[in-house]
Amino acid sequence: MIKITLKDGSQKEYPNPISIIDLAADLSEGLARVACVGMVNGEIKDLRYVISEDSDVNILTFQDEEGKKAFRHTASHILALAVKRLFPDTKLAIGPAIDDGFYYDFDREGSFTYEDLEKLEGEMKKIVKEDLKLERFELPRAEAIKLMEGINEPYKVELINDLPEDAVISFYKMGEFTDLCAGPHLMSTKYVKAFKLTHTAGAYWRGSEKNKMLSRIYGTAYTKKADLDAHLERLEEAKKRDHNRLGREMGYFTTSEIIGQGLPLLTGKGSKVLQILQRFVEDEEESRGYIITKTPFMAKSDLYKISGHWSHYKDGMFVLGDEASDDEIFALRPMTCPFQFAIYNSEQHSYRELPIKYAETSTLFRNEASGEMHGLIRVRQFTLADGHIICTPEQVEEEFKEAVDLIKYVMKAIGIHNDITYRFSKWDPSNPDKYIDNPAAWESAERKMKTILDHLDIAYKEAIGEAAFYGPKLDVQFKNVHGKEDTIITIQLDFALAERFNMTYVDKDGEKKRPFIIHRSSIGCYERTLAMLIEKYAGALPTWMAPVQAKILPISEKYHDYCAKVAKDMKRRGIRVEVDYRAEKIGYKIRQGRMEKHPYLLIIGEKEVENNEVAVRSRKNGDEGAVSLDSFIERITSEIDSLATE
Structure with missing residues (x-):
């Protein structure tokens, strides 16, 4: 039995x-x-x-995550069959399930149009009605290759050749369609009734820009039409909030082809928000005992060879010079840590001085692949609120907790504290080339971090293979409006670099000891944070961080002098204010001010001038009527000082 x-x-x-x-x-x-x-x-x-x-x-x-994946993976096969029926010369690449849907990559002449997607959806509906069974079978490697070569699927042949020698090579047959696939799948096509092809995009084969650009079709699938409709509504809302569109429309940033991909240009509004956030973070870090540093944007390769970045991260760096012919090779810095370690090493330190906490608003450079870059989320030059804590082993847990506390404070101030999750990123022993090769140190550091995280009593998930090359880390995760999860902040335990840089301190016994290092950020990459905030608030940033906190709208030029006085009084109190002096009707000015999503519009007419008042229209309450200028200034400064996000 x-x-x-x-x-x-x-x-x-x-x-x-x-x-x-x-x-x-x-x-x-x-x-x-x-x-x-x-x-x-x-x-x-x-x-x-x-x-x-x-x-x-x-x-x-379908209510379970793995169930959703199988359901949507089946939908991707239905899409592939529809493509082969309507465009038979198309070659198949890969078609996995992803968060909230699926995609399939195809190689064909030209790209898919909106009309093509409509035709494909119609063909998919036919396939669903045909109730085609999905039948799994396995083949030896030689027969598997022969099968895929016979139907002219070169991408599948490449995938088979790359499988380990002992791999099980499985296929799924669905009517006249056969695909290389590990599965799992549903039993039949008839269950996939609520689906939608959402959009197309280009995608390099295997994610490498060195390979051919393929055509990717994205879609989603649900068991009920009502759930599909609700998802499509969320997608429409996501499009409205997408920072790559909204940020440009609202004038936060732009890009230029002649400058290059991944190099956004922040305008006055975008730069102002970053300045506000930077001042806030730097002041908070200083109050918590951090020492500000300013280090070079580049260094000789010697520095990166000591740190290990040259051997583990060189492909992600911008190297200046030719190693074969130049005596000195430089590289733009992808991180700040070795520079701050050099500052530490410029003098001898006692245990009484520790912890020493360095912070820097640092411009960093990383050679991201062109297919990976997106708006302000992933760029080649960015600004990081970077920092390193150099401490004794006994101080590690307390300092780690303090770093987490700083992050929580900053996340609450910008209003995303309820939207973040935590990930404990560990090394992958099966991929030793990716990491510093010291298994005992890895195990010790990961035990130490797990103990700290458990004492912090925060919910976290573990991720194998996501550690930094020199130590485990706690990643703060945030999902953008499209559901894609990004790491926005990290805290890393470093067991290796103090030894590599020969960092020491004199302990109580008079002996030199190695300090422990914690790498941390407090708000992460400022550009990525701006992108998140634009999406979180749909462009309507909280008053304390809004680039323009109040816009003054005179009804006619007769009131320009009073408007100038109001602006001057408000600026003296540190309020960011603009005056719209254009000869436009007040209704037009109000509509445009609302579209620009300023927290407050102040309308000035004869009555307001006579009574030293402003007529207030707030983003939250609409028309609030006239109030004295002094009372409004007190109100808005109180709102700013409290870092209110609602």
Whole structure:
């Protein structure tokens, strides 16, 4: 008898091996209809998988993350079949499920148009109605290659050739369509009824700009039309908030082809927001004991060879000079740490001085691939609120907690504290070339960090292979409006660089000891933070960080002198204010001011001049009527000083 333990702890016994789908049907016909995949002894398995020994089994539906992936992966195969039917010369690349949907990459002459997507959706509906069964089979490597060569699928042949020698090479057949695929998939196409192809984009094969540019079709799929409609509404809202569109429309930044990709130009408004945030962060860091530094934008390769960046990160750096012919090779800095370590090493330190905390608003340079760059989120030159804490081993936990506390404070001030998550990023022992090769030190550092994180009592998930090359880190994660998760801030435990740079301090016993290093940021990359804020607030930034906090709108030129006086009084109190002196009707000025999303519009007419008042229109409450100038100044300065975000 085969004993199967279900999620609720109950058990079922069967005299013979049984597939997951048959188990689901035995439990409930309703469950069998909505089952997507199974989890057997902690591993995700296809519904066709046969259970032949005692096992723990959990049957997953679309409500489970792995169930959604299988459902949407099946939708990607339906799309691929539709493409092959309508555009038979198209070559297939890859088509995985992703967050909120799926995509498939194709190689064909020309790109897909909006009309093509409509035709493909129609063909996909036909395929769903055909109730095509998805049948899994395996082949030896030679036969697998022969099969894919026979149907002229060169990308699939390349993928097979790159599989490990002992890999199981599996395929799924769906009607006349066969695809190389590990699965899992649904049993039939008939279950995928609510789907939408959303947009197309270019994508390099295997993500490398050295390879051919393919045509990627994105889509999404749900079990119910109502859920699909709700998702499409969220997509429309995301488009409205997308910083790459809204930030340009509102005049925060622009780009220029002759300057280059990943090199955004911040305008007056965007630069002002970054200046506000920078001053806020630098003042807060100083109050917490940080010493400000200013270090060079470049250094000789010697520095990066000591730190390890030359061997682990050189491809991501901008190198100046030719190693074959130049005596001195320089590189633009991708980080600040070795520069601040040089400052530390410029004099001998005692344990009484530690911790020493350096902070710098640093311009950094990273050679991002052209296909990876996006607006202000991922760029080649950026500004980081960087910092390093040099401390004794006994001080590590307290200083790590202080770094987390600073991050929490800053995140609350800018209003995204409820939108962030934490990730404990660890090394991957199976990929030693990516990291400093010291397994014992890695294990020790990761144990130490886990202890600290558990004491902090914060919810976090673990990620293998996401550590820095010199130590584990805590990543602060944030999702943009499209659902893509980015790391915005990190705190890293460094067990290696103090030794590489021969950093020491004199301990209580008079002996020289190695300090411990914590790498940290407080607000992360300022450009990326601006992008997040534009999306979070749909361009309507909180008053304290808005580039223009109040705009004064005279009804006619007769009131220009009073408007100038109001502006002068407000500027004296540190309020950022502009006056619209244009000879336009007041209704037009108000509409434009609302579109620019200023926190306050102050309308000035005869009554306001006579009574030393301003007529207030706030972004939150609309028309609030006339109030004295002094009372409005007190109100807005109080709002600014409190760092209010609502």
